[in-house]
Amino acid sequence: MKLGKFFKLGFVPLLTGSLLATNALAASNGTLGATSTGTVNISITKSMQAQISDITDMVLASWNIGDPAVQLYSNLCIYSSTGNYKVTATGSGTSNAFTISNGTSTIPYSVVWNSGPAGSLASTGTSLTTNTQSGAFANASMAAANCGGSTNDTARVVVNIPQATMQAAPGSATAYTGTLTMLVTPN
Amino acid sequence: MKRLLLSLVIVLSFAQAANALLFVRLTGMQDINYTGWVIGNGAITSSQDVCVYSTLALGSPYAITVTGSGGFNLVSGTNNLAYTITWDDSGPGSLGSHPINLTSGVKVQNLQNANFNLFHDDCSVEGMNARLTFSITQAAMMAAPAGTYTGTLTILLSQT
Numbered sequence: 001m002k003l004g005k006f007f008k009l010g011f012v013p014l015l016t017g018s019l020l021a022t023n024a025l026a027a028s029n030g031t032l033g034a035t036s037t038g039t040v041n042i043s044i045t046k047s048m049q050a051q052i053s054d055i056t057d058m059v060l061a062s063w064n065i066g067d068p069a070v071q072l073y074s075n076l077c078i079y080s081s082t083g084n085y086k087v088t089a090t091g092s093g094t095s096n097a098f099t100i101s102n103g104t105s106t107i108p109y110s111v112v113w114n115s116g117p118a119g120s121l122a123s124t125g126t127s128l129t130t131n132t133q134s135g136a137f138a139n140a141s142m143a144a145a146n147c148g149g150s151t152n153d154t155a156r157v158v159v160n161i162p163q164a165t166m167q168a169a170p171g172s173a174t175a176y177t178g179t180l181t182m183l184v185t186p187n
Numbered sequence: 188m189k190r191l192l193l194s195l196v197i198v199l200s201f202a203q204a205a206n207a208l209l210f211v212r213l214t215g216m217q218d219i220n221y222t223g224w225v226i227g228n229g230a231i232t233s234s235q236d237v238c239v240y241s242t243l244a245l246g247s248p249y250a251i252t253v254t255g256s257g258g259f260n261l262v263s264g265t266n267n268l269a270y271t272i273t274w275d276d277s278g279p280g281s282l283g284s285h286p287i288n289l290t291s292g293v294k295v296q297n298l299q300n301a302n303f304n305l306f307h308d309d310c311s312v313e314g315m316n317a318r319l320t321f322s323i324t325q326a327a328m329m330a331a332p333a334g335t336y337t338g339t340l341t342i343l344l345s346q347t
Contacts, residue, residue, distance in 0.1 A: 030213035030344060032240075032308070038216040040340040044231065044261055044268065044323065045222045048333040081226065081333035143329060145226050186333065 050140070050186040051079040054150050058159055063166050070109075070161040073123055076182075077147035078115075078155045080140035084187040087113060087137065089128045089157070092179040096131045100178035107169045107176050112158040115139050118147065121156040136187045157182065211249060211301070212240040213344040214309050219321050224328055231328065234320040236282055238310035239344060241301040248347040250296040251289075253319075253340060258291045261336035268336040270323045276300055279314030286320060296347045 030036030058072035078085055089111050093099030099106040114125035117139035128134055141147040141154050159180070169176070215237035224231065241247050253272055261268040273286035278300030287295060300316045302308065310316060319342070 027216040027218045029216055030211075030342075032210045032212040034210065034345070036211045036213040036344040038213040038237070038342045038344070040216050040218060040235075040319070040321075040342070042219045042261060042270075042321065042338045042340065043221070043335060044219075044224065044337075045335045046224045046328060046331055046333045049225055051226075079226070083332055142332070 048186040049081045050184045052184045053077045069163040073158040075153040076155045078140040079145045080186045088133045088183040090181045100176040102172040102174040114156040116154045210242045214238045230325045231323040236315035239301045240308040248297045252294040252343040255291045256339040261338040263334035263336040273320045275318040282318040
């Protein structure tokens with residue numbers, strides 16, 4: 001029997017940031033004398049910001065019995081004004097599960113995060129739990145919000161579905177689809 | 188011999204008294220605050236016009252030594268943010284035309300256009316006669332980790 005399965009994962013980028021307060025300061029003028037000294041206090045605040053971009057949908061047109069496990073990924077540009085960040089990935093299945101659905105059946109998937117650095121992206125990394133903030137990742141771009149182009153992407157999100165899971169899923173003319181939402185927070 | 192010594196004492200005393208009259212005063216300083224720099228913002232530039240007063244003579248030269256608390260670097264934890272300082276001594280009505288790049292802790296001499304109005308030593312009549320300009324490049328802001336960077340500038344005014 002030949003099973004035809006295909007699915008699509010959409011992505012929703014989210015941006016978070018916050019402003020920091022400044023200190024109350026007071027300059028001083030000099031007094032009349034052989035020398036005179038004035039002081040100026042300086043306070044510059046750079047806000048915490050993060051941005052995830054260069055996201056592409058992950059699409060597998062069809063899966064046939066005998067095909068290997070499914071592994072799809074999207075390279076991402078993560079900008080963080082601190083250079084570090086945390087990510088919260090959330091699936092669109094029941095209770096935010098990492099699942100895709102054709103309306104009647106579901107296929108679970110797992111999510112792995114690779115934090116680069118740019119130029120060394122791999123499909124291995126840290127497993128994420130849905131709707132749970134990860135530990136801190138490094139290597140985010142601080143030089144440009146768009147990482148200076150996709151060749152400088154700083155992270156990779158990987159979706160894995162074991163061969164056995166694919167084989168057990170009912171074949172369907174309707175695509176299995178779902179949405180993976182990734183919230184990036186500067187750390 | 189006694190007359191010679193007396194003359195020398197008188198000359199020295201006069202010189203000492205004259206030196207004591209050579210007073211200077213620096214006023215008009217203001218703090219520099221910038222909150223909420225975000226990616227996409229440009230370079231930061233902040234200028235303030237100040238008053239240099241000197242009893243020596245109208246337009247007499249003066250010297251300044253500007254020293255940053257960390258060199259010309261602001262500090263946030265272990266991170267630094269470099270800035271530059273210029274001093275413009277062009278005088279009232281011409282400020283901005285003669286910026287001089289400063290190095291932290293290095294005295295700059297022969298600056299011009301000090302105020303000599305004994306009754307308005309704050310330049311309230313003639314107008315401010317010097318300009319201090321603080322700058323951080325956009326590239327430096329981009330490269331700096333988020334945070335609040337602070338520091339202090341000390342401006343020492345003296346006679347040249």
